[in-house]
Structures are given as structure tokens and as C-alpha cells.
Amino acid sequence: MLIRQEPEGLYCEAGGFYIDPTRGVERALITHAHADHARRGSRHYLCAEPCRALLETRLGKKQSIETLAYGETCLINGLQISFHPAGHVLGSSQIRVSHRDEVWVISGDYKLHPDPTCARFEPVACHHFVSECTFGSPIYQWPSPESQWSRLRQWWQRHQQMGVNSLVLGYSLGKAQRILHACHGMEGPILVHTSIHDCIPAYQAQSIHFPPYQILSTATLRAHDGKALVIAPPSARVEHKLATPEHWEIMGVSGWLMTRTQRRKKGQCHGLIVSDHADWPGLLEAINASQAHTIHLMHGDSRMLEQVLGSEGRQVMRMERSTRKIEPSSEGS
Amino acid sequence: MKQLEKLFDDLDLVRQVDSRLSILKEYLQSTPPEDLAWTLYFFENRRLSTRAGSAMLKKLLQAQTPWTDRVIEQTYQQVKDLPETLALLLPANEQSCDLSLSSVVVQFLLPLARFSQHARGETIRCAWQTMSTSQRVLFNKMLLGGLRSPVPLELWYRALSRWSGLPEPVVAHRLRQPWKPSATQVINLFKPRPQEDQDLMPYSLAGLGMEVLGPTPIESGSGDTLVALKQGVRAQMIRRKYACELWSETKEPIGMQFPELLAAAHWLPSGTVIEGVIVEQAIAGPTKPKRQKDLGCQMFLAHDLLEHQGQCLMDVAWHKRAHGLTTLLEQWQDTWSRQQTLGGSSEMNPDCIQQEMFHGEVMASEEAGQPHIDFPIQWCERREQWDPAAPSLRLGQESRQWLIKGDQELYPDPSLSVGWRVFYPQARTACLVLKGAIRGDGEGEQAFSDYLFAAQDEQELVWVGQTQDGWSHPELGDLAAWVREHRESQKGPLTTVKPRRRYRVRFLAVRPSARAASGLRLEGLKVLQEIPDPASHAITSLSELKSLIED
Numbered sequence: 001m002l003i004r005q006e007p008e009g010l011y012c013e014a015g016g017f018y019i020d021p022t023r024g025v026e027r028a029l030i031t032h033a034h035a036d037h038a039r040r041g042s043r044h045y046l047c048a049e050p051c052r053a054l055l056e057t058r059l060g061k062k063q064s065i066e067t068l069a070y071g072e073t074c075l076i077n078g079l080q081i082s083f084h085p086a087g088h089v090l091g092s093s094q095i096r097v098s099h100r101d102e103v104w105v106i107s108g109d110y111k112l113h114p115d116p117t118c119a120r121f122e123p124v125a126c127h128h129f130v131s132e133c134t135f136g137s138p139i140y141q142w143p144s145p146e147s148q149w150s151r152l153r154q155w156w157q158r159h160q161q162m163g164v165n166s167l168v169l170g171y172s173l174g175k176a177q178r179i180l181h182a183c184h185g186m187e188g189p190i191l192v193h194t195s196i197h198d199c200i201p202a203y204q205a206q207s208i209h210f211p212p213y214q215i216l217s218t219a220t221l222r223a224h225d226g227k228a229l230v231i232a233p234p235s236a237r238v239e240h241k242l243a244t245p246e247h248w249e250i251m252g253v254s255g256w257l258m259t260r261t262q263r264r265k266k267g268q269c270h271g272l273i274v275s276d277h278a279d280w281p282g283l284l285e286a287i288n289a290s291q292a293h294t295i296h297l298m299h300g301d302s303r304m305l306e307q308v309l310g311s312e313g314r315q316v317m318r319m320e321r322s323t324r325k326i327e328p329s330s331e332g333s
Numbered sequence: 334m335k336q337l338e339k340l341f342d343d344l345d346l347v348r349q350v351d352s353r354l355s356i357l358k359e360y361l362q363s364t365p366p367e368d369l370a371w372t373l374y375f376f377e378n379r380r381l382s383t384r385a386g387s388a389m390l391k392k393l394l395q396a397q398t399p400w401t402d403r404v405i406e407q408t409y410q411q412v413k414d415l416p417e418t419l420a421l422l423l424p425a426n427e428q429s430c431d432l433s434l435s436s437v438v439v440q441f442l443l444p445l446a447r448f449s450q451h452a453r454g455e456t457i458r459c460a461w462q463t464m465s466t467s468q469r470v471l472f473n474k475m476l477l478g479g480l481r482s483p484v485p486l487e488l489w490y491r492a493l494s495r496w497s498g499l500p501e502p503v504v505a506h507r508l509r510q511p512w513k514p515s516a517t518q519v520i521n522l523f524k525p526r527p528q529e530d531q532d533l534m535p536y537s538l539a540g541l542g543m544e545v546l547g548p549t550p551i552e553s554g555s556g557d558t559l560v561a562l563k564q565g566v567r568a569q570m571i572r573r574k575y576a577c578e579l580w581s582e583t584k585e586p587i588g589m590q591f592p593e594l595l596a597a598a599h600w601l602p603s604g605t606v607i608e609g610v611i612v613e614q615a616i617a618g619p620t621k622p623k624r625q626k627d628l629g630c631q632m633f634l635a636h637d638l639l640e641h642q643g644q645c646l647m648d649v650a651w652h653k654r655a656h657g658l659t660t661l662l663e664q665w666q667d668t669w670s671r672q673q674t675l676g677g678s679s680e681m682n683p684d685c686i687q688q689e690m691f692h693g694e695v696m697a698s699e700e701a702g703q704p705h706i707d708f709p710i711q712w713c714e715r716r717e718q719w720d721p722a723a724p725s726l727r728l729g730q731e732s733r734q735w736l737i738k739g740d741q742e743l744y745p746d747p748s749l750s751v752g753w754r755v756f757y758p759q760a761r762t763a764c765l766v767l768k769g770a771i772r773g774d775g776e777g778e779q780a781f782s783d784y785l786f787a788a789q790d791e792q793e794l795v796w797v798g799q800t801q802d803g804w805s806h807p808e809l810g811d812l813a814a815w816v817r818e819h820r821e822s823q824k825g826p827l828t829t830v831k832p833r834r835r836y837r838v839r840f841l842a843v844r845p846s847a848r849a850a851s852g853l854r855l856e857g858l859k860v861l862q863e864i865p866d867p868a869s870h871a872i873t874s875l876s877e878l879k880s881l882i883e884d
Binding site for chain 2: 137138139141151155158159162164249250251258259260263270271301303304307308
């Protein structure tokens with residue numbers, strides 16, 4: 001196989017590179033800048049051009065990062081490599097690897113729903129499609145984002161009237177910016193956690209603009225107490241200024257909130273069903289659009305997708321992460 | 334249906350009580366009475382007979398979708414709720430049902446029970462086709478009888494009270510009575526009936542106050558009385574002209590849960606309020622009845638008289654209240670016994686239908702050779718002196734909690750949080766070391782949910798119990814700050830601290846514990862005081878605690 005799963009991540013032996021490696025390697029191709037895909041310690045990184053600034057924010061400016069524009073092709077050890085929009089977050093890509101007559105596409109994380117903060121998913125024809133299946137169950141069918149933002153607007157308005165602060169929890173890269181962008185046209189002070197603010201310049205560099213906001217601090221919070229919409233990552237919930245439950249309503253934003261059981265398990269109870277991953281129809285649509293004869297599934301529970309694709313006569317393989325222990329590397333951080 | 338869907342949706346997004354109340358208020362103001370009737374009907378845990386089971390619904394789903402049994406099963410394992418699983422697996426519908434809740438019930442749910450299986454399936458299928466996913470979840474829950482309020486019922490009572498102007502206990506009482514889900518009934522349900530409402534109102538009960546330690550809690554001849562507070566449901570029994578009800582300590586109407594006690598309450602004279610504890614009482618006799626509850630073996634162990642002949646007795650001395658209660662119970666116990674002997678036909682209380690029902694049950698059970706049933710309202714155990722050497726105390730047969738009531742003592746004012754003096758015969762004291770704390774769900778005094786105490790095991794300190802009972806809120810805040818400052822290590826939610834603070838604690842029992850390294854755990858642990866000079870008090874040894882383990 002051109003690409004196989006190794007303890008360090010997806011490995012292309014012919015090209016001598018890894019895709020989203022879990023530890024430091026010589027050459028890493030990065031689908032997007034989320035921490036579980038972009039890790040420190042590799043010698044050379046290659047990513048899509050819009051991902052660069054985010055990668056630098058995450059990994060540091062001293063890293064050796066090369067970029068390709070979406071659709072642009074380069075050669076690595078004779079293999080043709082190109083990046084194509086995945087619609088997950090800003091700069092997220094599917095990576096197309098072509099060697100002789102075999103074409104592989106590694107989707108990384110992706111979604112098909114429109115998202116104004118990143119380029120829309122583009123189907124790429126291939127023979128082997130390595131797809132994520134985080135939400136690989138037919139129960140996951142996202143409601144329209146507009147309906148969810150409308151809920152956000154009503155929720156915030158209600159709390160403004162009651163003098164209660166509204167805290168929205170979303171990952172600091174991608175989800176938080178999507179929430180912030182959706183606040184265009186909503187009235188009231190918006191406070192944003194610094195970790196979210198740190199990623200904003202990368203968006204602005206791609207001409208993605210946000211409504212006015214202030215950075216969350218004790219002073220800004222005091223100034224807008226009872227009126228503010230605070231956007232923060234889930235980890236910020238334990239910070240002192242956000243932990244007093246009396247004056248807060250808290251909302252999560254996640255695809256996992258689709259079911260009541262998950263909502264209870266997540267602890268934040270309830271929230272908006274907005275995800276940066278493909279839902280069940282999205283997974284099927286992307287897989288069909290790839291025209292691939294072999295589907296490799298990774299991330300998440302693939303059982304139901306395997307059954308459905310298998311019943312359609314497709315070859316489906318599970319790409320399991322290796323559980324082999326890795327010795328510490330001198331390159332690793 | 335859309336209003337109910339929105340109600341769930343809105344309530345899902347808020348946690349604050351005020352926010353929830355404001356949503357409930359909006360719902361109550363905008364919902365027609367016939368829909369409100371059905372909402373309250375379902376939220377009071379009542380269910381319709383639809384004859385539609387989970388197997389049938391799964392088959393219906395499979396007929397409409399490509400999903401196999403295996404996919405449905407795997408999805409159910411993820412979702413862990415069948416109505417939701419079914420709704421999520423159905424093809425998504427952009428439309429939502431415009432019918433009102435009452436129309437949905439009348440058109441789709443009520444006819445199901447008399448339909449053939451095929452017609453039932455068709456009706457459910459039609460209903461699903463008109464509904465959005467979240468409406469289907471609610472509909473499926475109504476079908477299967479699992480529709481519950483997303484907020485506690487107490488919040489509904491509060492919202493309904495504000496909306497209708499009726500006191501909360503009255504709202505709760507009326508909703509617990511039999512009523513039919515119709516617009517007329519729900520309108521009547523919330524109409525003020527001033528005299529009835531007044532008669533229903535319970536008193537605020539005094540809580541537990543200062544703990545009395547020592548082998549003899551009362552001096553002989555002091556006039557103090559010990560009254561046993563058995564483990565059970567603290568309650569007050571109200572019998573007034575228009576009302577007969579049992580109220581829990583938190584003013585929840587619980588009469589419907591104890592119908593035989595409610596029936597017995599009807600035997601009391603109008604204008605009576607008794608405080609006591611509801612306990613399960615084994616029926617004496619050669620053969621134990623199979624269904625004790627059916628024979629009314631619950632007892633109301635009275636320990637105070639709050640109202641007599643319509644007069645509040647809270648500002649009357651204890652000895653007078655006690656005398657009144659004794660006279661009252663003797664009088665009505667006689668009436669009860671006479672009634673049983675006569676066969677129950679002559680002295681029926683005419684204003685009480687439930688009494689008649691109950692009486693019928695008693696007679697039927699006697700005919701079947703069941704033992705005689707005592708009047709289920711009795712004095713609790715009382716003592717005017719205490720002998721710590723009494724055999725029953727050594728054998729651990731005494732009640733674990735006793736209230737101390739002074740001869741001239743008035744009923745404690747519940748608004749002042751004074752409460753009754755309380756005595757625990759089994760209580761023992763020990764000197765333990767504060768060893769750590771378990772992370773709580775907040776800041777300041779809520780930073781830790783429990784504090785861990787250790788006893789001495791040779792050179793080691795071993796965990797024996799945990800509590801936060803005994804500290805005031807400000808003290809807990811200070812303690813939390815101290816724990817953070819003197820943190821030794823952190824493992825998950827557990828913070829361990831340097832063993833610098835020693836406390837005198839009381840505990841009510843020592844139980845063996847396989848999970849604890851010490852092999853035991855202390856129950857009913859309460860902090861009495863911090864020992865200012867740790868060197869002056871030796872830490873209680875583990876072996877000493879082990880010798881107290883109860884079988």
C-alpha cells in the first residue's frame with residue numbers, strides 16, 4: 001500500500017513522509033493546525049498556504065514550514081502532492097498523493113456544510129480515500145447552522161434582559177472563530193478569550209473579518225457584567241473568572257450535543273449542534289464524490305459506516321492506530 | 334406541539350433557576366389550557382395506554398428506513414434512549430408539525446389503544462411523517478410513556494404558583510389529586526378557592542439544631558423529654574374542614590403516596606395538625622402478610638401537635654402540646670378500635686370517601702384471617718430520663734436520633750434556624766487529622782465537596798472518613814484556602830495536604846469497608862471543633878476504631 005498506518009501516524013514509504021504524525025519525524029505533511037494533527041518536533045512541515053500562519057501560532061515561528069496553494073502540485077521523491085480544501089477549519093486540507101497510476105486522498109478532518117471562516121470542501125477523485133468518521137452514525141445529521149445561530153441570538157438576548165452573562169464554549173481554533181463570525185449583527189458586547197484572539201490575525205490575513213470584540217479580562221468582564229457574550233475554550237471554564245455559576249449561563253457548541261445522553265455526559269448540559277466534522281450524510285456524500293474503490297476509515301466508530309459501504313459492494317478498511325509503544329526520539333519535544 | 338418542542342429546546346439551553354422560570358412563565362402565558370393540561374398530565378408521570386411497544390416501533394422504523402437490526406442496536410448503544418434513537422434514525426424532515434399538543438394527543442395517541450395493530454402502525458407512521466426530529470423524540474416518549482419534564486417539578490409548581498396566584502403547596506396538592514387533562518379541568522385546577530387553600534397550608538417545620546453530647550443528655554427531673562426521631566419521612570398531617578393532606582418537610586404533598594395514612598387522618602377532628610415521622614411498621618402476628626403495604630402497615634409516629642381545634646399551638650409550651658396530642662390520639666384510637674369491632678358500618682365520618690375505601694380494605698383483610706391493624710397514628714417513643722447502661726442501648730436497638738424538648742419550650746421559630754436540640758445515643762468522638770479534600774463544583778466554600786480524615790495506624794495515617802458537616806460557610810471558605818495553600822499532592826479530584834490540623838469529630842457508626850485501605854469507614858461524621866494544640870491530643874488509633882465496627 002502506498003500509505004500505511006505506523007505508530008508515528010500515516011506513512012508514505014515511497015515519499016518518505018508522514019501525514020499528521022503523532023511525534024517528531026523528518027518530513028510531516030499537515031492537514032490542519034489542530035493540536036491532534038499538528039505536533040511539534042518534526043524537521044520539515046508542509047501544509048496548505050492558509051494554514052501557515054496558524055501553524056506558526058501553534059508551533060512557533062522558527063519551524064521550517066513550506067506551503068502550497070490549494071490545488072498546486074509539488075513533487076516529493078517523485079510523488080505528486082497537492083492540497084485541497086477540506087472545509088474543516090481555516091487552512092484545513094485533504095492531501096492528494098499520486099504515485100504512478102495510484103491516487104490516494106487523505107481527508108484529514110472535513111465537513112461539507114458551508115462555513116464562512118474557511119474554504120469549502122472540494123471533492124477529489126481518487127482510488128483510495130482515507131476518511132475520518134468521527135460522527136459515523138446515521139443519528140448525526142446536523143441541523144442548518146443558521147437555525148443554531150438563531151438559537152444563540154435568542155439565548156444571549158434572554159440573558160442580557162436578565163442581567164446574566166452568557167458563556168459559549170468552543171475550541172479556540174476553528175469553532176470559536178466560527179461562533180464569533182456568526183455574531184455579526186448581534187447586539188451586545190462580545191468578549192473573547194486570549195487563546196481565541198491569538199488565532200484571529202491568521203483569519204484576517206485571509207480577508208475573513210469578525211464583529212468587534214474585546215479580549216476577556218477581569219476589567220472587560222466587569223465593564224460588561226450581565227450583558228456580555230463570552231467566547232472561550234472549554235478549558236477556560238475552570239478559570240476563576242468563569243467558574244462562578246451564579247451569574248453565568250453556559251452553552252457548548254458541538255456535534256456531540258446531538259443526543260441527550262452525550263449532552264449529560266459532557267457536563268455543560270446543552271448547547272448548539274454545530275460541528276466542524278462531516279455528519280452522516282456528509283460522510284456518504286464525500287465518499288461517493290471521491291469515486292474511490294477502497295475506503296479507509298479512521299477516527300471514531302466506523303462500524304456502521306463499514307456495514308453500509310460494505311453492503312454497497314465497496315472495499316472498506318479500518319485504519320487502526322497502532323498501539324505499539326514508541327521510544328522517545330531526540331527530535332521529539 | 335411546536336410550543337412543547339420550543340419549551341424543551343429553550344429549557345435545554347439554560348441552567349439558572351430564574352432563566353428557567355422565565356421560560357416556564359412564557360410557556361404558561363402563551364399555551365392554551367387544553368395543551369397545558371396535557372403537558373402537566375405527562376410531566377406528572379402519567380401515561381396513556383397506546384398499546385405501542387418498543388418492538389413495534391422498531392419494526393415500523395425498519396419498514397421506513399434501510400437500517401438493519403444491528404445498526405439500530407448499535408445506535409441505541411450510543412444514544413441510550415429508544416425514543417430518541419428511533420427519532421434520530423428516521424429520515425430527516427424539514428417540516429415540523431403545526432398541530433397543537435392536544436390535537437396530536439387526540440388525533441394520534443388516544444385512538445391507538447382501540448386500533449388494530451396495522452392501523453396503529455399506520456397512525457404512528459403518519460404522525461412521524463409530519464414531525465421534525467425533536468418533535469418525534471417527544472412523540473415517541475409520549476407513546477412509550479417516558480416523557481418527563483426537563484426541569485424538576487418543584488420549578489413547575491413555582492412557575493404555576495406565580496402564574497395562577499395560588500400558593501406553591503396548593504398547586505402541588507391540586508396537581509397530585511385525580512384530574513382529567515381537559516381545558517375545563519385545568520382552568521378549574523388553578524381557580525382560587527380561598528377557604529380550601531387556607532385549610533391546606535402546611536406549617537414550616539423546625540429543623541435540627543444544637544447537638545447534645547454525652548452519655549446522659551437530660552438531667553432527671555429537669556422537665557426535658559426525649560422524643561425518638563425514627564428514620565423515615567418527616568411530615569405533618571393536616572386535617573382541617575376542607576383539607577386532609579400529608580406534607581413532607583419540604584412542603585411537598587405526599588398524601589397520595591400514603592393512602593392509608595391519609596385515610597386515617599380523616600379520623601382526626603377538624604382543625605388538627607400533627608408533626609411526626611412516617612415509618613414502615615412490621616405487622617405483628619403469626620403469619621406475615623404478603624403485601625404489607627396493602628394492609629396499611631405504614632405508621633405515622635407523632636411527636637408534636639402544631640394545631641388543635643383550629644388554634645396554632647406553636648407559642649404554647651411543650652408539655653401542653655404533648656398533653657393535647659396524648660388526649661387526641663387516645664380519643665381517636667378508641668373510635669378506631671370501636672369502628673373495627675362494629676364492622677365499620679355505623680360511625681363513618683360522612684365527609685370522607687377515602688375513609689370508607691380504607692375501612693373496606695381493613696374489613697376484607699380481617700375476614701381473610703389477617704391480623705388486627707392498630708390505628709396508624711401513634712405517639713413516637715418518649716423518655717423523661719436516660720440510662721446509658723440500659724440493655725437496649727448496648728444492643729444498639731435505640732433510635733439513632735432523639736429530639737430534646739424542654740417542658741416550657743415553645744416550638745422553635747423555623748425562620749430563625751434554631752431547631753430542636755438533638756441527641757445521638759450511638760455518637761462517639763475521636764481525634765482525627767485532616768488529610769485532604771475532594772474537588773467540588775465551584776469556588777470558595779464550594780471548592781471542595783468533602784474533607785478527608787485519617788486515623789493513626791502505627792507510623793502511618795490512614796483514611797477513615799470524610800465530611801464537610803460541622804463547618805459554617807465562612808469556615809469552609811477559609812479551610813478551602815488553607816487546603817490550597819498547604820497542598821502536598823494532587824491526584825485527580827483528590828488534594829492531599831500536610832497533616833497539620835487535628836479535629837475532634839463525632840461519628841455514629843463504624844462500618845467495614847473493602848475499598849478503604851484502613852478497612853473501615855466512619856458514618857455520620859461531623860466536625861465538632863479544631864484542636865488548637867495538636868500535641869495535647871493523640872490521634873485516635875485505627876485499632877481503637879476497628880474495635881467499634883458493628884456487625
